[in-house]
Amino acid sequence: MPKKGMRSLWFHSKTSSYSLSPNSSPSSRPSHSTRPIPRSTSFSLDSAMIDQSIEAAAALITKWNPDSSSYANVTSLFYESKVEAMQFIHSVNNLQKAMHALVSDNSSSSDKLVQAHKLMQIAMKRLQKEFYQILSMNRAHLDPESVSARSSRASARSSISDYEDDDDDVRPAGASIEEVEEVSSIAMADLRSIAECMISSGYAKECVSIYKIIRQSIVDEGIYRLGVEKLSSSQINKMPWEVLELKIKNWLDAVKISMRTLFTGERILCDHVFASSDSIRESCFTEISKQGATILFNFPEVVAKSKKSPEKIFRVLDIYTAISENWPEIESIFSFESTASVRSQAITSIIRLGESVRAMLSDFESAIQKDSSKSLVRDGGVHSVTLHAMNYLSLLADYSNILGDIFADWPQPAKSSLPESYFDSPQSDESPVTAISMRIAWLILVLLCKLDGRAKHSKDVSLSYLFLANNIQHVVSTVRRSNLQYLLGEDWVAKHEAKLRQFAAKYERLAWGKVIASLPENPTAEISSAEAKEIFRKFNSSFEEAYLKQGTLVVSDPNLRDEMKVSIATKLEPVYQKFYDKYRPTTGRGVRNARLFVRFAPEDVGNYLSGLFLGTIEPVDCGSSPSPSSPSSHRRRERSRR
Structure with a gap:
């Protein structure tokens, strides 16, 4: 279960609420008596040092007070002068130390403490404004793809530098990559500086509120653009298969992009900006990503619960494969206890998808056994059920690894319903028997028994043997040209080729024996x-x-x-x-x-x-x-x- 919300984790019950607008007036702020000063290491500052810290902070904070200066109101401190911005952060930190010293010294003047609190409120309003502007103005450079690809860009830049003497056309691209990376890195560093200053000054709530509002809109927009939507089982069941298949294809693309860029980028950015507080970065990332991730990983479960058809199995396996392949990223990105529900949803989807695959393979087996086509194929050729079944199984063989997981603990079918003569083809020691290889061998066995039953209904015995020869030849040739050969092994193929020769010889003896005689x-x-x-x-x-x-x-x-x-x-x-x-x-x-x-x-x-x-x-x-x-x-x- 996720932890309690961010508020109960690290917000003091007396901390004031934050208004979305970074331009809210100081009068809306609480007085210094309601804003607890964060605990810190004890300071030993004399009165002169305290006065000096307050005066230095007052000069810079007043200069950039957006309410007292039209210039400060329309200008960004961090864009105007990075040096002065760092001085501003340093002054606020010193101001905070002075406030701690004043609180610890009961004999100190309360007027100085009031002055310091007012300056701190003005400074926090300034930093809120800066934090908001950096997040808003750098949406393109702080998008999840850019953030998550920083290491890739570094590698690309290194590769480009190796060839820049040989190819002049590469340099503009490299320069563009460097520019993007530089802007992104600067913005992330600025956000981190502001966040650390505001958190240490007791204004974590205001900082995080701005961050979550802006970043959650980016995640929500990303989920929307990827075509991920919340659907119910009834909605899925009413969809034509063509529409559902399209949505599954969109989801497959969406999960790949979201895990590589969207959620990865958000986790990297959040971890960087709020590196100073584990509880804040966890709470912040959880609130930003949890809803979108839950919708993303709920879709597979809904698909798994929808109406089942053997033909849908391949798309279901694609979904299962996508979650399975991305599981390390899912565990890493959503590693917080508060995001455990996202991991749980992904696991639930995996379980439901596995159940759906097993049900669809059972339906496929039943479809073979219940095939009601009476024809033996008058020309003795390959039956349509053979063509369909072997095409189906050869495609399934491409998912052998995933199917091996799904059927690892699934009981093998009983053999009592089929002739004993069909059980003389186990795999050799060189081809290890796995759950999925046994399952595939069983399904082919069901098919061959069905064909044998069809052949027995023919009045022309020679035709029935030619029919069996043709169909087993198609089975064997399909196995040889697909991944089925790796599942079933050479021993299986050799034994079925021997059966093929037996059928062909019996056909020849019955059809041409009189001529030869x-x-x-x-x-x-x-x-x-x-x-x-x-x-x-x-x-x-x-x-x-x-x-x-x-x-x-x-x-x-x-x-x-x-x-x-x-x-x-x-x-x-x-x-x-x-x-x-x-x-x-x-x-x-x-x-x-x-x-x-x-x-x-x-x-x-x-x-x-x-x-x-x-x-x-x-x-x-x-x-x-x-x-x-x-x-x-x-x-x-x-x-x-x-």
Whole structure:
């Protein structure tokens, strides 16, 4: 809980209130009897020294009394003469010592003490005016960005000086940087001098009131310009996602700027100006920054409590990442006990965001399991749920560090609802198992089980295996080209590639096994002409049937497509070539008679197979190849020669 307010920390109950205007008249000030003199070390001043201090202070203070001199009223002491300004501060400090000496010496004249109090009131009014003017006139040089970047400017100036002999164009920029830094440093030093003088003289309240009014307006304006606004859960829930996403993007920019410049600059400035009092700088910074910071870090909590959708997870993770990455700055800037509520709000937002992410991933898992699309994908290609799920998971992998934090203590899902055969792919010792890697592996497992269930509903078993091969290939290729490979490990990839090969082999056996079986194991073995004709007939029929059926199917991945075509061709073409070369002449004389038994030349078989898995074919008709290029032209050339 924050400490009590600034007033209870260091304001005496009898201290007068401060009027905003720095030009308030001395008559509005309390008499010396109501203004307690701050305790200080005891002084031993003789009467002559006391008189000398009062006289010296009177001369300078009267000169710069804004109520008695029109020149003093319109002129800034600190801008007019820095030397005289420092003399003024020194005189006030000496006056304060004289007052302490007068109070401690009961025999001293009360007239001198009254005179000193009146001079002190005039001096404080002058310093209030100066403090206000410096803060107001230097808003551009004391803006949080300028203050927070002072060290960066110093580094930049050092770098520029290294190259100033080589590049004349750099010097004007360097000069401008130096000028900005110099003005900022001078203003900060002047404010600190005034603040220390007023605090030590018992006028802390008046000094801080001016400071807080001006600086809080700068912070409030900064928060407003960054687009940060206080929103309720009901307002968030009524927003279209496009509008909320835009506000989240604005917030992400705002938190970066506010932590690097706005609040950092204010903390640096406040610590510098009120370095003489820990309690004052804490109370002052808290009052200036607490409201804006609370609004800033409340927004993530409101977003986390809004309606959840798996698609929103990435923006929620962006917010979580922003708070997590800025946490060291949050702790440092808002380190006071009185700003503990700001830290608490940031932590609460982190917790709520984590809960939201876990809920959205659970919803994503449910969406996969409840997917009601009946289609197996008629061409055996990659299912839309696979495309969506793997794209989603590959994007999630980019947040693996953050997700690791979120799921570190989250229980792993039960495996009882899925087939045991799917649990044979744990990570190897080389790929350490983490909470998020297990969670991602689980979600892919849920996806594969869903696809397996889809495949079982197909009446065409070969198509179901091609479907599984295509989809697991997409899963594996997505893992390999994303950060998922680092989460799941090579062992996981290798085992799923083995499953892919099993599916592809089963497809080949079921879809092309009859064609392969139609040819003899020994294509050059001696057989009769009738037996050769029967083999040609079976091959013609089975090859045409398989081609027309399988030619409409798709293998999306080009590497897998080539591997499958090569595997089928390797088992068919060499055997058919040898059989064709030996037994085609035995099928009868004349082209027409031979074509009754031999419909495909070895070249045609190769061309037909090369056109597989692209999803489009032409029907095989009277020995003409569906391929628009070489097979048909080859046949035409062959017929013309005959």
